[in-house]
Amino acid sequence: MFITFEGVDGAGKSLQARRVSEALETQGCEVVLTREPGGTKGAEELRELVLNGNTDRWSPMSELLIFTAARRDHCERVIWPALKRGAIVICDRFVDSTRLYQGLASPEMRGIVDIIHKAAIKTEADLTLIFDLDPAKAFERMNERDETDMRFEGHGLEFQYTRRKGFHDLQKTNPDRYILVNADQPINNVTQEALLAINKQLDT
């Protein structure tokens, strides 16, 4: 089963990905926890390239191609082999982030993201948990920690509201695959809500 965690910056995806993975391992599942951009040596190198530097360092199209190259390597070396042997893969961001970051750069880009994804990757998650939080609250949480990859944070709060709406719209297109998780709760409650959605899917 391929599960992706999505949401605006600072919604709690990475923390919940670790907690949910640990809980599923305790249930006896083999879990591969990974992230994007990254997950392999080459993709982590591309991550450095794309997340650092000035906001205008790459155009949306260049970014899309770098993220896709990183994703292809990640799928070939980690995600596809793990899914083939029956593991649960939990990936902290995947193509829906490309849809909601590079894809929102212009109406034309949104379609191009899907075309490139279909040509180079094809794989979609079986289940996508969208960690839903007011971007202003997420921003407060992020301010409390040390940040090194600042390029995307430079996009500002307004973009985060547009992305949050984009995630809501995506959820409506396929409510069986996309589940909204209320990220505005104590950490344990968020983990329980996420686990409930995953176990429901595992049982079907």
Ligand code: Z5A
């Ligand atoms: N990107 C893209 O443009 N296109 C793509 O295709 C892909 C990605 C795949 C990756 O950065 C960037 O790449 C990202 C999109 C872009 N843009 N940014 N920025 P990243 O991996 O470094 O960052 P991120 O994915 O946005 O994750 P994040 O900023 O680390 O946020 P998070 O994982 O959602 O949150 P967290 O680190 O788990 O939690 C944030 C803080 O809140 C932390 O101190 C927690 O302890 C705290 N927290 C978490 N949950 C709670 C609750 N429930 N209550 C209180 N405090 C909490």
